[in-house]
Amino acid sequence: MEQQVLQIRRSRSKSRTGAANIAVLGAGGLGMAAARMLAQKKEMRLSAIADKTGFVIEPEGIDPQVLVDKKPGDIGTRTDDAIGEIIRNSHAFDGIFIALPNLTNDFIPDVVSGFAEHGYSGVMVDALKRSGAVEMIFKLDDKLKQSGITYITGAGATPGLLTCAAALAANSFMEVLGVDINFGVGVSNWESYRATIREDIAHLDGFDLDRASRMTCAEIKDELDRRCGILRLGSMEHADDVLLERAGIVSREKVSVGGVVDTRNPKKPVSTTMTLRGRTFDGTVSSHRFILGDETTMAANVVGPALGWMKAGLEFHARGIFGVFGSAEIMPRFVR
Known part of the structure; x- marks a missing residue:
């Protein structure tokens, strides 16, 4: 019942603002491309972005000019725990797009576990590429269901x-x-x-x-x-x-x-x-x-579909459907 009430509150909050609040983890090429793409969308808006050294959180939407010409390591408030800041403020976000480096297979699964353990209830989408890392995400299915997270993995270009x-x-x-x-x-x-x-x-x-x-x-x-x-x-x-x-x-x-x-x-x-x-x-x-x-760039073919799966995840979440899904199991929706 508590999850249902939270779900209703989140849905009402979204309907008032008219756009889903999206946090982007990662401020490299794909993360900054996501920021630029979200600035041109009506159904979603960038509400947070973080890399390993800094973060910006603005639930009412980040002014795109704040990020113009920014490079990794030069994002917002400096900290050694930028991901932790996003986790602690995760109640403000409808969806989270993970565009972080994944040079060890357990890194992103560990980040995802942190959101679940903090009690986040929303949508998460990644652009993971390696088979081993995606299999580790699927093993989190029960944990994410219990937290009320709808998660779509391998949601970039390939896989995706x-x-x-x-x-x-x-x-x-x-x-x-x-x-x-x-x-x-x-x-x-x-x-x-x-x-x-x-x-x-x-x-x-x-x-x-x-x-x-x-x-x-x-x-x-x-x-x-x-x-x-x-x-x-x-x-x-x-x-x-x-x-x-x-x-x-x-x-x-x-x-x-x-x-x-x-x-x-x-x-x-x-x-x-x-x-x-x-x-x-x-x-x-x-x-x-x-x-x-x-003519379509890697960024366009990764970030656009990822946001499309984010929209599909938001629809699933609103219907109380939680857990881990692969990108081949769900058709992405087009984000206006």
Whole structure:
């Protein structure tokens, strides 16, 4: 009953303001892109943002000018416990988008546990990529249900947008034979997406999460220079496999993810595609292909869908549906 009353109060508060209050954890490339995107939305507004050194909280909405030209480490009030500040003020937020680095699989699950233990009751969405980290989030299902949290994991581009496209495409077939995701990412300055590039480096031969997390910026720059700014990635540990298997689409070993990242050029080195092969009810083998526009950036393809899943999560939460869901299980809603 207490959760139901809280849910009603939150719903009424949202209806008065006309927009859902969203907190963004992470102020790197994706976090700042989320701030810029939210500034152009009517149904949601940025009410908090934090990185490892600082935070801004304004329940009535953060003035976008406050964040203009800000860089990581230069956000709002300085503190060694910015995430803790968001957790302690979490009653003010309808939704939380997690755009934090995930260089150890347990980091974001531990952050999420902190919100549940504090009694947060709302919606949380992440853009996690690694299968191991997403599996750890699913293990929090009972804990998040008890707290009244509706959580959607793997809700970026891949996993996320392309995973959901695969789940939809699968319906043409009786059996899915395989899913192949090949992405192209172009960024003009790798330092704007340090966390993402570090995670990508961890997938290269001879590297792992531990080694990548310990590399200095100078060492990363040297590695990128050695590769002429190009990272070629194959057979990645990407959570598309876990999410599609959990949704009953295809077993994880039949999902392949790879791509090319150009860290010196905003133009995509290759088009981003999802190809699903299957066998139809009349025995024909065919494939569907979903291609992202080359002009859409990584930020657009990660943050936009994440906010779409946030809106879906808010609808679920208002109906009293709590726990952990994968992005392949729910269609995102379009945020106006």
